[in-house]
Amino acid sequence: MEEIAEAAATGSGPSAEPSQQRIKRYRRNEDENDEDKSAGLFAAAAVDEDVDDGFEEYVPVKKRRAMEEAKLRQLRGGTARTDVLSGDDEGGDGSRPLSAAAQRARESLLVSTARARAAAPEKTEEEKVIAEEQDIMRNLMQKQALKAVQELAQGVTYTKSMQTGWKAPLGARRMSHRRQQQIRDTFHIAVDGHNVPPPLTSFKDMKLPPPILHHLETKGIKKPTPIQIQAMPAALSGRDIIGIAFTGSGKTLVFSVPMLMIALQEEMRLPLVQGEGPVGLIICPSRELASQTHEIIVNYTTVLAQGGFPELRTMLCIGGIDMRQQTDILKRGVHMVVATPGRLKDFLHKKRMNLDICRYLCLDEADRMVDLGFEEEMRDILSFFKYQRQTLMFSATMPQKIKSFAESALVDPIEVNVGRAGATNLDIIQEVEYVKEEDKLEYLLDCLQKTAPPVLIFAENKKDVDAIHExxxxxxxxxxxxxxxxxxxxxxxxxxxxxxxxxxxLVATDVASKGLDFPGVQHVINYDMPDEIENYVHRIGRTGRSGKTGVATTFVNTRQCEESILLDLKHLLREAKQRVPQFLLALDDPMEEMEKLAAAAGNVKGCAYCGGLGHRIGDCPKLRGEAKEQSKTKKDYFGSNGFGGEM
Structure with missing residues (x-):
């Protein structure tokens, strides 16, 4: 055996040739002594002594955990366990010390997170609140864009605004940007957008037809209001608009007249035939507001027809009216439609009306149109549009949450803002009285003596309306x-x-509080404080319209009102420079200590969700209420209140 191994090693076997020498290897016998084994290991170590192959010594699990615990204590300001890190700086047991890169590679996520937090600068309380609010708003904004289903599916995006052919007068177009800004500053108009048309301070410069100009003069409207000065030129030029202005500022004229001009232009180019239309569409949140807007537009179309212009047909599409009357108008071809979402969806799905040639869409009281409960309805209606449309959104209250979501439906929009969104009209004298529940009816009779009729009374629920009426x-x-x-x-x-x-x-719930115009009302009485501050702004906005002065009296019972609503009311009164009653001044107001917070958050006053000035978004009552409603209306797909429940 030894001879064969020796011959193989030297290559001197009987059949071995120098060119074909092969070394044969054999497994070592198990009875070989340990000295030969150790000699072979030391020899291999001596060969690779100077070679750095990245070898790292194995560290037991128990020891690694102890080392991580020691590092955590060091990061938190404590002392490390000396028994763990001792050992002549060799890992605690005499082994080679680990490099910094190796230590970081072996760190757990817990140690890495603690190290990052220790290195990051500590935030102040104000910065923490701002970060929390931004996170809440980010989660609220994570919704699908307000676009048609087909546009979302195909990724259709429009980049250019609609073209109408209207241009401002040459003198206005040549006006310098500085002069334009001076006009806006004079009327307290804030504008945001690209290539904003110049403001026009007269209806004649807006190139309206003579019959409409004469009709406006007969109604006593000789000069445009601030929202009309900037928003009407933008709407006539085909731009998408977000319009924010206080109640009674003339927003209806801003979006109704441009729609008339577009419908008139289409009719003069190529008259509508049977079954065609509409060209323009206005959507309102309530039947009363839709009826009022329809009446105003019909007045303008009548005036145009009397002045020799083509006949423009307008349809009122609301519930509670016989559909056959509305269908008869559609058969002749309709130019403009004023609708509520429910009846409009009914007509579209039954194919009694289409939006194939509709190129103008306006959402009146847009904050309600895209708020909770209307989002899917609006997306469903938008799905019936075949091509691009000019979109306008107007409201007196437009919180940041609604405005950001609404912008997803607009193309290169212009935001025209006259006053803070959600602010009250300064022409209204606001009086807030503390009245016990049992004394409200008697005190109501005294309040009716403040001004001459007509007087408008609002109540929160239908039962109270019937009780007051009786x-x-x-x-x-x-x-x-x-x-x-x-x-x-x-x-x-x-x-x-x-x-x-x-x-x-007139005694009413909030169905009569949004957009309705009661020119002769000098006094509005709130029988109770509404649950949302936005409803308060809309209610008292039924008086003090078109530059007239009005009075608003509100009955408050602190036992029945949430403190956040009362704080919103307190700040709203202060903003409008109204008298604040003593029981509101006595409330503990955390917002007074957070004045710096609003400036640090980008000049966002109060709540970015509902616009209330007396609380931040973390304490928003509207957000809490909507969360409760969503939990109540959540569908039970598995039965018995969830998956795995009792069947």
């Missing part, structure tokens, strides 16, 4: 009532009688 009838007051449970004919008759002067008092 009480005032027994007292001999000529009063009518409006709320959601009454049929449409009764609601329209009540509002018509109140506007016409046949009735002295």
């Amino acid at each position: 009480f005032l009838l027994l007292q001999g007051v000529d009063v009518v009532a409006v709320h959601g449970d009454k049929d449409q004919e009764e609601r329209l008759a009540a509002i018509s009688g109140f506007k016409g002067g046949q009735k002295d008092v």
Whole structure:
């Protein structure tokens, strides 16, 4: 055996040739002594002594955990365990010390996070609040864009605004940017956008038809209001707009007249035939507001027809009205439609109306149109548009959350802002009185003596409306009532009688608080404080319109109102320079200590979600209420309140 191994090693076997020498290897016998094994290991170590192959000594799990614990203590300011890190700086057991890169590679996520937090500068309380609010808003904004389903699916994006052919007068176009800004500053107009058309201070410069100019003069409207000075030129030029202005500032004229111009232009180019239309569409949140807007547009179309222009047909598309009357107008071809979302969806899905040639869309009271409960309806309606459209959104209250979401439906929009979104009209004298629940009806009679009729009374629920209506009838007051449970004919008759002067008092819920125009109302009474500060702004905005002065009286019972709503009311009164009652001044107001926070957050006053000035978004009552409603209306897909419940 030894001879064969020796011959193989030297290559001197009987059949071995120098060119074909092969070394044979054999497994070592198990009875070889340990000295030969250790000699072979030391020899291999001696060969690779100077070679750095990245070898790292194995560290036991127990020891690694102890080392990580020691590092955590060091990061937190404590002392390390000396028994763990001792050992002549060799890892604690005499082994080679680990490099810094190796130590970081072996760190757990817990140690890495602690190291990062220790290195980061500590935030102040104000910075923490701002970061938390930004995180809340980011989560609220994570929604699909307000676009048609087909546009979302195909990734359709429009980059250029609509072209209408309208241009401002040459003198206005040549006006310097400095002069344009001086005009905006004079009327307290804030504008945001690219290539904003110049502001025009007269209706004649807006190139409106002579019959409309004459009609405006007969109504006493001789000069445009601040929102009309900037928003009407932008709308006439085809730009998408977000318009924010206080109640009674003339927003209806801003979006109705440009729609008339587009419809008139289409009719003069190529008259509409049977079944075509509409060219323009206005969507309102309530039937009363839609009826009022339709009446205004019909007045303008009548004036144009009398002046020799083509006939423009307008349809009112709301619930509570026989659909056959509306269908007859559609058969002739309709130029403009004023609608509420429910009935409009019904017409579109039944294919009684289409939006194939519609190129103008306006959302009146847009904050309600894209708020909770309307988002999917609006996206459904937008899905019936075939091509690009000019989109306008107007409201007196437009919180940042709604405005950011609405911008997803607009193309290169222009934001025209007259005053803070959600601010009250400065022409309204606001009086807030503390009244016990049992004394409200008696005190209501005293408040009716403050001004001459007509007077508007708002209540939060339908039961209170009926109670007030019955009480005032027994007292001999000529009063009518409006709320959601009454049929449409009764609601329209009540509002018509109140506007016409046949009735002295109108009692209503918030269905009559948004957008309705009651020119003669000098006094608005809030029988109770609404749950949202936005509703308060809309309610009192029914008076003090078109430059007139009005009075708003609000009954407050601190036991029935949330403190956040009362704080919002307190800050709103201060902003409008109104008298703040003592019981509101006595409230503990955390916002007074956070004045710097608003400036640090980008000049965002109060809550970015609802616009209230007395709280931040973390304490928003509207956000809490919507979360509760969503949890109530959440569908149970698995039965018995969830998956795995009792069947």
